Amino acid sequence: MFKCTASIFPLLLLTMFMACNTENKPANDRSAEQSNAISSVIFPDTLVDHDLAAVSEQLKMNAAVLNSALPIIKLKGLSNDKASAQDLAIADPQFQANLFDKSSKKAFRNEIFNVYESRPQEVPPAYQGKVLYKVEMYNYGLNLSTTAMVDVASRKVVSINEAPQSQPDIPTYLKDLAMQIAAHNPQVIAALGYQPNESQALMANTKTALNNSRCERSLHLCVAPTFIKDDKALWVIVDLTEYRVVGIRWTNTGTTGSVKRVSERSLKFDKIMECYCKKVTALQKQSWKLNYVLTTSDGMRISEVYYNDKLIINNAKLVDWHVSYSNTDGFGYSDAVGCPEFSQAAVVAVTEPRVSDIVENGQVLGFALEQNFSSEQWPKPCNYNYLQRYEFYLDGRFRAAAASLGRGCGNNGTYRPVARIDFAGSTNSFSEWDGKQWKDWEKEQWRLQNAQTVYTPEGYQYRILDNSGTGFYLEPGKGQFHDGGRGDNAYVFVTLKHADKDEGDKDLVTIGPCCNIDYHQGPEKFIEPVAEPIKSTSIVIWYVAQMKNDDTKGHEYCWAESYLENGAYKTHVYPCMSGPMFIPVRK
Numbered sequence: 345m346f347k348c349t350a351s352i353f354p355l356l357l358l359t360m361f362m363a364c365n366t367e368n369k370p371a372n373d374r375s376a377e378q379s380n381a382i383s384s385v386i387f388p389d390t391l392v393d394h395d396l397a398a399v400s401e402q403l404k405m406n407a408a409v410l411n412s413a414l415p416i417i418k419l420k421g422l423s424n425d426k427a428s429a430q431d432l433a434i435a436d437p438q439f440q441a442n443l444f445d446k447s448s449k450k451a452f453r454n455e456i457f458n459v460y461e462s463r464p465q466e467v468p469p470a471y472q473g474k475v476l477y478k479v480e481m482y483n484y485g486l487n488l489s490t491t492a493m494v495d496v497a498s499r500k501v502v503s504i505n506e507a508p509q510s511q512p513d514i515p516t517y518l519k520d521l522a523m524q525i526a527a528h529n530p531q532v533i534a535a536l537g538y539q540p541n542e543s544q545a546l547m548a549n550t551k552t553a554l555n556n557s558r559c560e561r562s563l564h565l566c567v568a569p570t571f572i573k574d575d576k577a578l579w580v581i582v583d584l585t586e587y588r589v590v591g592i593r594w595t596n597t598g599t600t601g602s603v604k605r606v607s608e609r610s611l612k613f614d615k616i617m618e619c620y621c622k623k624v625t626a627l628q629k630q631s632w633k634l635n636y637v638l639t640t641s642d643g644m645r646i647s648e649v650y651y652n653d654k655l656i657i658n659n660a661k662l663v664d665w666h667v668s669y670s671n672t673d674g675f676g677y678s679d680a681v682g683c684p685e686f687s688q689a690a691v692v693a694v695t696e697p698r699v700s701d702i703v704e705n706g707q708v709l710g711f712a713l714e715q716n717f718s719s720e721q722w723p724k725p726c727n728y729n730y731l732q733r734y735e736f737y738l739d740g741r742f743r744a745a746a747a748s749l750g751r752g753c754g755n756n757g758t759y760r761p762v763a764r765i766d767f768a769g770s771t772n773s774f775s776e777w778d779g780k781q782w783k784d785w786e787k788e789q790w791r792l793q794n795a796q797t798v799y800t801p802e803g804y805q806y807r808i809l810d811n812s813g814t815g816f817y818l819e820p821g822k823g824q825f826h827d828g829g830r831g832d833n834a835y836v837f838v839t840l841k842h843a844d845k846d847e848g849d850k851d852l853v854t855i856g857p858c859c860n861i862d863y864h865q866g867p868e869k870f871i872e873p874v875a876e877p878i879k880s881t882s883i884v885i886w887y888v889a890q891m892k893n894d895d896t897k898g899h900e901y902c903w904a905e906s907y908l909e910n911g912a913y914k915t916h917v918y919p920c921m922s923g924p925m926f927i928p929v930r931k
Contacts, residue, residue, distance in 0.1 A: 398524050399587045406453060415443055415451035416481065419459055419515055425496050426459040429477035433492035436501045442483055442490065452485035457512040462493060464624040465637045465645050466850050471495060471502060480512040484565065484585050487511070505846045511565055518584055519567070526569040526580035529589045536573055545569035545580075566590070613684040616693055621683040627699065629711050632736045636713060638693050640851045641680040642764075643732045644715040651740050656816075658766040660744050662732050663852050664866060665691070666760040666888075668859035669753060678858040681717035681730055682851075691728045694718045702735060710737035723904035723915050726753040730761075731919065745827075745923030748891065750904030755895040759902055761922065762856065762866055763887045764848050766841065771811040771880045774838045782807055788875040790837040790863050793820050802927075806836065809929060811880060816926040821889065829921040830901065832889035837867040841882035848884065889922035 409417050416434055433439050434456075444451055458480040467476055479492040489510045493502040514522075520542075526532055527542035546569070564585035571578045579593040619625075620638045624647075627634050634649040634657075643662035650656065665679040684692040695716050702710045713734045719727035729749035736742050746761040775782040776791065779798040799805055802817070803824065809815035821832035839847065847870050856866025867886035893902030900918035907914055 396525060396528055396587075398521055402521060402587060410451045410453060414440070415454055417453075417455040419456040420517075422459055425475075426477060428496045428499075429479055429492075429494040430456055430459050432494050432496070432499060432501055433479035433481075433504075436492060436504065438504045439479075439481070439490060439492050439501070442486060442488060442506070445485070452483050454481055454483050456480070457482050457515050457518075463622065463637075463640065463851075465639055465647070466493070468493075468502060476502060482512055482565065487564075503846075505850070514565070514567065514584070521587070522567045522582040522584060523569050525582050525587060525589060526571075529580065532571075532578070532580050532589065532592060535578055535592055535594075536571060540571050544571055546572065546577075616696060617683060617685055620693070620697060621685075625697070627713065629699065630736070630738055631740075632711075634736075636697065638683050638697075638715070641682045642851050643681045643717065644697065644713070644734075646713070646734055649742075651736075651742075655768040657742075658768050659849070660734070660763070660765040661848075662746055662761055663764050663848065664762040664856060665728075665730060665748075666762065666856060666858045666860075666865060667728075667752065668758045668760070668861070669756060678856065679728065679730075681732070691717045691719055691730055702737070708738075710735060710741075712736070722749075723751045723906055723917075725751060728752060729904065729917075731921075733921075733923075735925075740928040741925060743825075743923055743925045744887070745921055746889070747919040747921040748893070748902045749917045749919050750893065750902055752893065752902070755893060755903075757893045757902065758861075759891045759893065759920065760865060760888050763889075763923065764867075765885045765887065766849070767808060767883060767885065769810045770882045772815070772883050773809055773879050773881075774883055774885075775807045775809070777805055777807075784879060785838060786877060786879055788837075788839050788871045788878055790835055790868060790871065792863065793832060793834045793836070804927070807929065808883070808885070808926075813929070813931060815929045817929060818885075819925040819927060820887075821922050821924065825921070825925065827921040828901075828919055830891070832887075832891075832922045832924075834890065834922070834924070835863055835865060835886075835888040837871065837886035837888070838878060839867065839870045839884045839886065840876045840878050841884050843882075887924055891920040891922055893920065 405417065409415050414434065418430060418434070422430060442452065443454055456479060458478070460478055462476045462478045466478065467474070474495060474497065477494045477496060479494060481490045481492075482488070483490065487509050489507040489512050490504065491507070491512075492504045494500070495502050523542040523545040526545055527540045533539050564583050566581055566583050566585075568579045568581055570580065576594055580589055581591045581593070582588070583590045616638070621640075624635045624637045627636060631652050632650065633653075634646050636644055636646045639645050639661065645659055645661040646657070647659035648655065649660075662681060665681060667679060679690045681691050682693065684694070693715060698712075698714045700712055700714070701708050702712055713736075715732045716729065717732070718729040721727045722729045728751075731747040731749060733745040733747070734742070735745065744763050744765060746763065748759045748761075752759075773784055775784045777783075777798060777800050793805065797805060799822075800817075803819050803822065804817040805820050806818035807815065808818065818836075820834050820836075821829050823829055823831045841847075855869065856864065865888045867888070891902055894900055895903050902920035903918040905916050905918075907916055
């Protein structure tokens, strides 16, 4: 258990009690395989591991389940409530929708991977204060995740959602099976020069891919048990769809040990998880009142935002970071940012949220709520550092901002953060300044801010009003906010809010590809193929800024560099801040 208070305990206490105080230390590495790989071997499909006893038992169980009326492998060893949640989900007809191939009627292999108590931000408003359980099922044939939210107390399935081409975290027994497959593989033994103990495998539950194998693009469920030998690591790519080793890869690691120790980093991650991922934090400051939480994949989410006791925002969050390194070849990353553990995030929270005053010329104008998400070896190449920042002002203005702090994988990257803002109210209308007057949008649509965009004399591009005539102007970034931003060149999407559909109220998997240079950034899927009316309704605004990085001396942007000073390395950051300002409409 963790005590989430403001008191300070010594960092290296070996008890598992820690305070939630602010520290800085990075977390997560994406560059090791790219920069340190020295050799890799891909095995042909004929190299199977079915002679392993554990695999034979698994295949027998699979066969029995596939021949049953309900082809779902259940998760064992659950508590009574979790077992009840699993049974209720499995019995639901919607949860069973993809158990069989539609044409051949043959069964797909389906397996319950996880059953756990849902995160605070995932609990629907009607169930706030209740304990709900999340049941995750993986379909091996369709590479599909199906998730059910279950209220065990009332024996009711609250909601069911599907995520194509996605894979939940694997259960412990599959992790153990992957380690056995890796440790007993003849090619692995030959590569190491000895028979490894399966318990020596690290990162056995880390999902991976391997080009030119069926693990590529995560078409199969693949993990990477890793064995340390001297200053190298042997990655063993295990295909859990077919229970076999598909390849091995050596990387250089430097001198390291294989024993996990209680460290500053691990303890810090533990308290971030306990204090800010599993719990909603209430914040009341100046004229504002709101809640915030770190999500599994949508950054920091704020919700129930009040100004002078009036609800103005249901929730807001940062869904994706799309990073493209070529306008022609189309390659890059679709990054998610979120909690350091048990999440889909590629770049994770490394510090606790920070609240600070916004001061100008010695005068307090408001306050900011900030969160950093960073790769472990930042600012080295192919490591990332993102900043999410919400600003709240005494005069009722607010801003949802985001920045890349570099360095990334190249000097020709374009960063596109995908922000989602769900405004309060059910009678909102959205309009655009056409140079002379405000013109209402009748239906869902999108618009690109560019050199031809016209603004009001105050710099406003859009307006959100309710039927009483109150609301906000939207002022996009044009380099005017004195934070180093050079202009957002933003796509703005407006969509109808559907209370009965999962269009972002819950945590989203990555919704758009990394490298599209047009409006296909993800939110368009909630508009196309038929745009719906949005006048006097509940609406959601999606804001996708576009920032091009630059490493030109004296003109750096979205960039970071290490430099030597007094015998030690320091980091110089050149952030590219983006995001709209919302200004209250004065009657």
